[in-house]
Amino acid sequence: NAGVMQNPRHLVRRRGQEARLRCSPMKGHSHVYWYRQLPEEGLKFMVYLQKENIIDESGMPKERFSAEFPKEGPSILRIQQVVRGDSAAYFCASSPRQGESDTQYFGPGTRLTVL
């Protein structure tokens, strides 16, 4: 009974490089959410996706950040031309359907460090 999988668990990038974070939702879950956690701060919603659709990207920076959830394969959060301020823990969560009270199951996170 595999939970939400994220890889890599740790990612180090130099300023200006690209970061690709992957998330495989729990089996049977078709809704994926990405959150970012900065040190000493709460998790902040970034984007909500269903298969092949971005439903809500209101929490995602307009530039350099993009997300996708293709028909086949994991969801990808992509950060282009990373800057030091992008250093954070990025968590993916999934749920079986979009319901206001549906529990979101979180992955272990990817810790991005930008040098």
Next chain:
Amino acid sequence: SQKIEQNSEALNIQEGKTATLTCNYTNYSPAYLQWYRQDPGRGPVFLLLIRENEKEKRKERLKVTFDTTLKQSLFHITASQPADSATYLCALSNDYKLSFGAGTTVTVRA
């Protein structure tokens, strides 16, 4: 803008005692309030959900209250154990978008 505040201080308690955590919010009228547990280097794990029309919810040694007038939730861990040591997060929502507090770190001494 909405604000969610949890106990600013870390909580250190003796095993067997009750830990009480607070979550206060402003400029928000959530329909749901959830509590999560987060261990170092791990993702949040769901514990309890309480709806705006519910006053109290229990699950084993955990109890949550939700006062929409005071805009506050209390989270209790009774008969605490060292294994309960973790950071506890409250999260508010009206739909799929969870808004988290910064968390309260609880340490239970044996």
